Amino acid sequence: MIEIKEDQLASLLNGAIEQLQAEDDRRLVSFTKKIATTNPLQFFEAAKHIFENRTFWTSSSQMLWLTGVGNAFEMGADKSRFEVIEAAWNKMLNEAYIHNPYEVPGTGIVALGGMSFDPINAQTELWKKFRPSQFRVPEFLLTKYNSSYYLTINVCVRKNDHAKQLAEELRQIEQKLLLGQKVPDDILHIVDESEMDPEKWMDIVRQATDEIRNQHVEKIVLARELRLTFNRHAEISSILNNLLKTQPNSYIFAYEIGDDCFVGATPERLVKVEKNKLLSTCLAGTAPRGKTEEEDMKISEALLNDEKNRQEHDFVVQMIKHGIKDYCTEMTIPEVPVVRPFKNLQHLYTPVTAQLRDGFTILDIIKQLHPTPALGGSPKAESLAFIREHELLDRGWYGAPIGWMDSSNNGEFAVAIRSALIQKNQASLFAGCGVVKDSDPQSEYEETKIKLLPMLTVLGG
Incomplete structure (x- = not known):
């Protein structure tokens, strides 16, 4: 795992891009910062028209809240699912550029996901989108831990990416997400x-x-x-x-x-x-x-x-x-x-x-x-x-x-x-x-x- 101490997102992105050798090389960059109070559900709702994939989690004590949107990195396995996921996770972490000055659970690079009950059982059409094991590192992750809030931005960079332009695009999406949207009062029948x-x-x-x-x-x-x-x-x-x-x-x-x-x-x-x-x-x-x-x-x-x-x-x-x-x-x-x-x-x-x-x-x-x-x-x-x-x-x-x-x-x-x-x-x-x-x-x-x-x-x- 490569720990980076840069303060600015653009500098972190640029440092990762400069290390890439081939045009098809990719490197995950993760940047965590502390933010003001942000409603996790309104963050989740604001992402509805920006990202296809959203993830939500609260611990039973509600001490930890995680709202992840988008997909910066995905890991999946159909067979040997624990070994395959562990290997992919470790490889990704060893190569990633991480800026996270906080020792707080649920910050830094976080993979959210799950697995099927029984991978041997034949999968039906009902569950066709869900693999026997599937985890993703969201592009934007809102973490609430106790009474503090953190935002982690994760992005895979390529050799030809432009750091400042990419950082600006990410900031624009960040602003929309942090503004939030009201959760609808939806009464189903x-x-x-x-x-x-x-x-x-x-x-x-x-x-x-x-x-x-x-x-x-x-x-x-x-x-x-x-x-x-x-x-x-x-x-x-x-x-x-x-x-x-x-x-x-x-x-x-x-x-x-x-x-x-x-x-x-x-x-x-x-x-x-x-x-x-x-x-x-x-x-x-x-x-x-x-x-x-x-x-x-x-x-x-x-x-x-x-x-x-x-x-x-x-x-x-x-x-x-x-x-x-x-x-x-x-x-x-x-x-x-x-x-x-x-x-x-x-x-x-x-x-x-x-x-x-x-x-x-x-x-x-x-x-x-x-x-x-x-x-x-x-x-x-x-x-x-x-x-x-x-x-x-x-x-x-x-x-x-x-x-x-x-x-x-x-x-x-x-x-x-x-x-x-x-x-x-x-x-x-x-x-x-x-x-x-x-x-x-x-x-x-x-x-x-x-x-x-x-x-x-x-x-x-």
């Missing part, structure tokens, strides 16, 4: 709704319980899809705004590719790494919220003492423990979970903390953890084999890691549940549940209906 026959889906649950009773597998997670048609094209910034209002303590994300946008509000962190400190969380075992405080407390206590949910939760705890033990030191895991409440649901929750060993990255951890038993099952290979054979949908990026990583080895990924793929005036919503030997198909179906609520509510349902 659902005009059509379709889903797989519930009886057919529940029959697959019955097949899964038979598989478990025959001791071929301990747990299988089954998902289903709900397809909606709206009265007009959906406004992504409006959907994000409504998710921010209605889903506190969740990761709010959007990854847009042209007219398709994968968006969601997930409560489930997969892993966070900051200065080699690792945090993963086990969030499995689900119950609804009560209508009164007293009812809420009773449901919470019942969840904490429910054998099926505790077993489901422990699958995840043990998997994370064994998955990261060779990559970390100083691992700490509480002996019993607590109940963590969210807007519509409450979950069993156990945090896992550790110190990441030198030489390993967040991608190494993701490779070990995905898919967790909360989204795939246990054992991993056997549950995935059942899902591939019986589940009648293409999960795409649903249930898979989505997040970001930066040039200072910080990063955070969540599990993309409570999510939807928006396509103009249509959307596919996804929800799943963990099937164990005593699962009741009707109860599991009702649980997926509850899990669809966060997205359904903001989409006019």
Whole structure:
């Protein structure tokens, strides 16, 4: 990684251009500066008519906000996706010109993206724009960290580029983005709704319980899809705004590719790494919220003492423990979970903390953890084999890691549940549940209906 101390964007661009030898050589230049207060959603909306691709992310604590627009550098992989992405990321960073005087997570060169749940499964037309693994470094990135705001400009330069002219073009776009645009108050109305026959889906649950009773597998997670048609094209910034209002303590994300946008509000962190400190969380075992405080407390206590949910939760705890033990030191895991409440649901929750060993990255951890038993099952290979054979949908990026990583080895990924793929005036919503030997198909179906609520509510349902 080449650290540059130039103060001016034009000087930085010129220095990179002068180092290029051949006309087809390219070099990524990254310039970060501190800026005045800027609304991340209005920045996102202002980019709608300038760039095709936008990305949005907030951490569950809302301490970190990332709004990326445009595409300065892209990494994708269909096979060996962790190794291919890691190699491309490291090569790009080693050659990049970076001006970033701030030691702030989410500044400098930041790649945002995600991956599919199962790259072996055949991809359908629904997810044709989303590769099995896909990350991009945005051309403009707005970062809000605590109460400070930063703007990073990323651009690939060529030998024949003119530094001052390019810098001026970038500044003009910057001014439009920082002015922002008001987020529309878009109220969608659902005009059509379709889903797989519930009886057919529940029959697959019955097949899964038979598989478990025959001791071929301990747990299988089954998902289903709900397809909606709206009265007009959906406004992504409006959907994000409504998710921010209605889903506190969740990761709010959007990854847009042209007219398709994968968006969601997930409560489930997969892993966070900051200065080699690792945090993963086990969030499995689900119950609804009560209508009164007293009812809420009773449901919470019942969840904490429910054998099926505790077993489901422990699958995840043990998997994370064994998955990261060779990559970390100083691992700490509480002996019993607590109940963590969210807007519509409450979950069993156990945090896992550790110190990441030198030489390993967040991608190494993701490779070990995905898919967790909360989204795939246990054992991993056997549950995935059942899902591939019986589940009648293409999960795409649903249930898979989505997040970001930066040039200072910080990063955070969540599990993309409570999510939807928006396509103009249509959307596919996804929800799943963990099937164990005593699962009741009707109860599991009702649980997926509850899990669809966060997205359904903001989409006019």
